[in-house]
Amino acid sequence: MITLGVILLIIGFVANIGILWTLGIILVVLGAIFFLLGSMGHAVFGRKHYW
Structure with missing residues (x-):
């Protein structure tokens, strides 16, 4: 999600x-x-780890 955000920022x-x-x-x-x-x-969207 962070990578997509950076790509959209650049574009x-x-x-x-x-x-x-x-x-x-x-x-x-x-x-x-x-x-x-x-x-x-903390669980994020039902996942224990979010990366």
Whole structure:
């Protein structure tokens, strides 16, 4: 999810498309939150580990 967010950020920046930029930021933030929750041992979407 973080990788997809970064790709969308890059495409949105290069192509100057605002919606891709916004979606990229959202995906990076959500991916980071899910990664942190999973690494602390909390179940994320029914999984013990999220990576």
